[in-house]
Every structure is written in C-alpha cells, then in structure tokens.
Amino acid sequence: MPDVLVVGAGLAGLWTATELARRGHDVVLADRRTRLDASVRTTGIFVRRTLEDFDLPPEHLGPAVRRMVLYPPSHRRPVTLDSAHDEFRVGDMAALYLTLAERAVAAGVRLELGTRYLGRRGDAHLLHGPRGPQEVSATFVVGADGARSAVARELGLDRNRELLVGAEEVYALPPRDARPGVVPAFHCVLDPRLAPGYLAWVLDDGRHAHVGVAGYADRYPHGLRDALRRFAASAPGLAGTGRPEAVERRAGPIPVGGLLRRIAGPHGLLVGDAAGAVSPLTAGGLDPCLRLSEHAADVLDRALRTGDRRELARYDGAALRARFRGRLTLRRGLSLVRTPAAAGAGVALLRTPPGRAAARRILFGHGSFPDPRPAPAVPREIALATPGARG
Numbered sequence: 001m002p003d004v005l006v007v008g009a010g011l012a013g014l015w016t017a018t019e020l021a022r023r024g025h026d027v028v029l030a031d032r033r034t035r036l037d038a039s040v041r042t043t044g045i046f047v048r049r050t051l052e053d054f055d056l057p058p059e060h061l062g063p064a065v066r067r068m069v070l071y072p073p074s075h076r077r078p079v080t081l082d083s084a085h086d087e088f089r090v091g092d093m094a095a096l097y098l099t100l101a102e103r104a105v106a107a108g109v110r111l112e113l114g115t116r117y118l119g120r121r122g123d124a125h126l127l128h129g130p131r132g133p134q135e136v137s138a139t140f141v142v143g144a145d146g147a148r149s150a151v152a153r154e155l156g157l158d159r160n161r162e163l164l165v166g167a168e169e170v171y172a173l174p175p176r177d178a179r180p181g182v183v184p185a186f187h188c189v190l191d192p193r194l195a196p197g198y199l200a201w202v203l204d205d206g207r208h209a210h211v212g213v214a215g216y217a218d219r220y221p222h223g224l225r226d227a228l229r230r231f232a233a234s235a236p237g238l239a240g241t242g243r244p245e246a247v248e249r250r251a252g253p254i255p256v257g258g259l260l261r262r263i264a265g266p267h268g269l270l271v272g273d274a275a276g277a278v279s280p281l282t283a284g285g286l287d288p289c290l291r292l293s294e295h296a297a298d299v300l301d302r303a304l305r306t307g308d309r310r311e312l313a314r315y316d317g318a319a320l321r322a323r324f325r326g327r328l329t330l331r332r333g334l335s336l337v338r339t340p341a342a343a344g345a346g347v348a349l350l351r352t353p354p355g356r357a358a359a360r361r362i363l364f365g366h367g368s369f370p371d372p373r374p375a376p377a378v379p380r381e382i383a384l385a386t387p388g389a390r391g
Helices: 009-023 048-053 093-106 152-156 223-234 287-307 310-316 317-335 342-352 353-362 380-385
Strands: 006-007 027-031 045-047 068-070 079-082 086-089 110-113 116-121 124-129 131-136 140-143 162-174 185-189 200-204 210-217 248-255 268-270
Touching: 006 009, 009 027, 009 068, 009 093, 009 140, 009 287, 045 048, 045 287, 068 342, 079 353, 086 124, 093 110, 093 140, 110 116, 110 124, 110 185, 140 152, 140 287, 200 287, 200 380, 210 223, 353 380
Parallel strands: 006 027, 006 140, 027 110, 068 185, 140 268
Antiparallel strands: 045 086, 068 079, 116 124, 124 131, 162 210, 162 248, 185 200, 200 210
C-alpha cells in the first residue's frame, strides 16, 4: 500500500510528490494525460521571489523581464515601471514538466500517466488507466487536480467558487537584432470589454510573445476566443512583429477567490489550484503553488512518521487566508470595474506618486504568498540572550 496518492501531475503535484519521495515515502502520482508536455494551460510566469527560493531548471526559463507597462483601454499614456531586478521569467512549461517528472521518478515516485481518478470506494481510491480499473489504498491522497478538483469533492473539502477563464496564444518572435529599440516587457491592459474583472496582457521576453485575456466567463457576450482575437489584432508592444502561423494556444479556469479555508481532512489535502492557492489580485499561481506544496509535504511527512492523522490540522487554509484580506478587497474592487471610463480612471490613479508606489509594491514586491511554514523554533537559551526578547 503506498503512503500517498497524488492526483494531478502539474507543478503542484510534481513538486509535492517529489518532496515526499525524497523523504523516503512511497508515492504514486497519477495524471489523466498520456503526455505531460501536452495540454499546457498556464502562462508560466515565474516571479523573482520564486526564482530566488526554488530550484527550477534555468535551461527551461526564458530571458529576464524588468519592465511592466500598464495601459488604459485607449492604450494612451501608459504607466511604465522599471525594476532594478530581474522580476519575471517565463517557463517553457512543457519542458519544465518533463524535467520535474524525471526528478520525481529519480526520487522514487511511481508515475501513472493516462490514468483518471474516479473517486473513493471505502478506504480505497479508484483509478482507471492503461491497465484498466485499479484500487489504490493509500494512507493519504493529495488533490493536485486543478481548479475544479474531484479530490476536493471526494474528501468533502472546500471547492473554488470564484473563477476567471483565460485564453492565450504563444509564438516565437523575430531575433532581437531585427527589433531594434524594443525592450522586453510585460504589457497589461485594463479594459473590461476584453478582460472583465481582470487584465489583457502581452509578455514579450525577446524570444516569445504571450498574448492573452482573462475575465469572468458570464461577462463575455461573444465568448473568450472572440475577445482574444480582438485583442491580438491590436495588442500593445508588438507593433511590426506580425503573428506567425505556428501559434500555441492555451486556455483554462483561474481561481481568484483566495486560498480555500478547508483544504485538509483526516484522509488528505489539496495543493495548487485545487486549494485556491492563487493571488486573488494578480492571479499569479506558481509561487503560491510551490510554497503550499512544500508545506503540504512537511505536514504529510510528519503525519506519516507519527502515524497521527491529526497532524493534517496544521494544514490550515483559514489561517493563511487571513493574510490575504487586502488582496481580496482589491479583487472585489477590480471585479466592479465594468466600463472603459472606470478602467481609465483606475490607470490615471497609477500615474500619481502614491499610485506608482502601490503598483510597484504589488507587482515587484515579495508579497505574492505568505510562507505557510512556521519559522524554526528559537532555543530558549538563545531567545533569552537576544536583546528585547522576553522569557
């Protein structure tokens, strides 16, 4: 009987499974895809904090981007923010998944591709894969199966209620020397006609263009694809480059309601999008995904070593959610922007010194997700010797 069944081999599932296997646990990782480099959904934007803290293969990361440009619906008088640091790098997510899968298998994870999770039957979990139906009686199950998690439903945990839908096109750009004067940049347009409740974007890192839109599904009168088509026809930052025929398309749901409160029970827990581990404001999910996955591995490791299922109570979404009050408030504010005039007024506020400072804190700061793991305990004798410390 395996110690842990992880359902979903995206970034969250791969990271959690590998961490557990490296600590000596027997882990099965199941994913419905037959190839992990197919059906990639995420843009793959990694922020500076993630790049500093996690061991990601640099060969699968694009060039660094330091500039962010924020536009009103008219595209006139944008707000340009430049950082002294490398703020963003876009991952080649297909290659990244394959490399992380190799790491997982090398650590001892049993990877089951083309395998669907069907639910629970008593204490067993039902899977259906190339060898037909099978039952896996794992001690714990981890739901890394996306925003509409089936594992969450089976465990009676919270499920995402507030979702955006996003679509993106990715294509190669001409060489940098063919585009003189163009600076790699992350262009974002606030326009409720294209991205109701969120943003339209172009991320040009000098090698590839990522052109996308996202918003609330019920506010797209002609559909998400139509909005992407209209935006791609006049997207900022790509003048004169042309759109090639070879275009990769991505689409999927994005949970933005904040980290869910009940993300663990006595039989398992949730990570990544399944747990709502996405910034409510920026919709960035890769940094939260990795931090929550490491916390999940810590909690499960302790529960397996002690044999005490109550250890999973330490995996408390409600406590972490409390640290997102400000961003949840801003999410509600952004969801209320329904006219181009309101969007234009919002960008105008960002031109003021306080507005620029706030934008820099949100976009270039280290506050995308709180570190869920508690700081190491300080020995009492050290604490007593520390100036200002109380016994």
